[in-house]
Amino acid sequence: MMNLSQTLLGVTFQNPTVLASGIWGITAASWRRVAACGAGAVTTKSLWLKEHRGHANPVIISTEHWTLNAVGVPDAGIEKAREEIGDYNKNKPVPLIGNIIADTADNYGLIASEIVKLKPDVLEVNISCPNVEDEFGRPFACSGPDAAAVTKTVKAVSGKIPVFIKLSPNVENIGRIALACAEAGADGFTVINTVGPGMAIDLRSRMPILTNKVGGLSGPAIKPIAVKCIADVYRATGGSKPIIGTGGVMTGEDAIEMLLAGASLIGIGTGIAYRGEMIFKLVCDEMKAWGKSEGVKDMKELVGGMHRTLPNG
């Protein structure tokens, strides 16, 4: 049986699957439910310091190949985070990753300092949401100096809690952005946020379907982009920073591909709509079956495997 457990930066994960931010997890009860479906860790929806309204429906649409979303990062603010994370901490089946968002580097520091008090196992910093651009301009993840500035501000208040920066694939050189964050103190990366943004038009009404007109692309179609970005970040940081590989994972084999590119943990979000809530357990079972047939005893030996196989790394 291939071992799927590991300890990264002092946090033990029973398996590498992680509920990705923005999907399902708006309450303590929902994090526990996802844990019961086999997830090795859960991520909160992006937490704002103050109440933040999302976009009007339609906000999520899918086909067999892709999902477009412009939910607009709605959240009730820090009071709700205190209530839900506080509740979760009383009976915590798997590690909790607190995902935070803000409009300025200083405000990232403020929300980080509040969430740190709630003792999440990891802080994930969302600097890459593509569907609030009208409100806030280009995401911080699109510029090395901006991304580094946010990283530095969060690291200044995060104490011993590891800080993962969630990166955007919608940049010229994701490796360079990752390096800038690593130099500013980032402990790890979540790669990737949604792609695009993209658009879908209704033929008869001739209107964009999403109220926000554009939305971030996820689902099966984006996996090759995610794999490439993971490989870029792994190479740029010399494999020194753990990566949560996220984007289009549907099966255990998708997860293994991400490990080979350099991920240690595997984010699953949109996949829930394609395989149901038990996708976490299914992916783990499929990873184990693959490990058994290939004679791989421990998942950890797969992490970054492609880079070691390539003649030039």
Place this chain on the structure above:
Amino acid sequence: MPSKNIPLQHRLPTTYRIQAVKKETEFVTTMTFPVSLGAKPGQFVMAWLPGVEEIPMSVALDDGKKLQITFFAVGDTTRKLAQLKKGDLVGLRGPFGTQYEWKPKQRLALVAGGYGAAPMFFAASAAAENGCSLEVFVGARSKEHLLYIQAFRKLPKTALHIATDDGSEGFKGFNVGLLDKILTDRKHSKSKPFVDQIFACGPERMLVAVSNLSFAKKIPSQLSLERYMKCGYGLCGNCVVDPLGIRLCVDGPVVRNETCRKISEFGKCHRDGLGKKHAF
């Protein structure tokens, strides 16, 4: 690899031209679309008014050829929808969620409050086709707010019971009170229970009353719960309920009473689009 429970084909809205508009009451409208989405009684669709908003709607009928929604013009979007005319475009996606389930020839009590009468009529007509005998309890504030009364009267093997808060038609009081009265009156008249199952759709306070009655009388029930929904297929998580963490767009809206009674917020509070709790 589509999930068996959540069909993929209707997650992208398609706009259809309205085939007919019927004013049921001053505030309630039924719209007919020339399409079947294969919806079953109890399921919902997302109805999109391009440029305005998309909202969840119970399906009032899907007969394999046409689909109907019946709605109460209570908010900005439903008021704008109510102004549409034949030939105007509305986007539909779905169907989503669970459905009412019965066995052929069962005896069913159907409890409908307010515009809950529309999805309940869909369940009633489908169950009647399966040879079920029906006791229908329709409730409303007053006579002019009663819905689908004539349609229920036309169904075979159906007894219709009407309750109005003000007594302007039928029993004066709540429909659940009327059901309770009938269940109690007929308790000892037969060896078998009066009905095999109870279905309910309406305001959550009414559902709580049905849940309690169903529990006390040991008659299984299926209740349709309403929560704020965005995606409709289990991604956004807005319709999760405490403490189970289940999503009512996937594991609901029709929920069996044994599950309802484990939902601590049932009848007490619900969450808004930001995930903030509000008392009923």
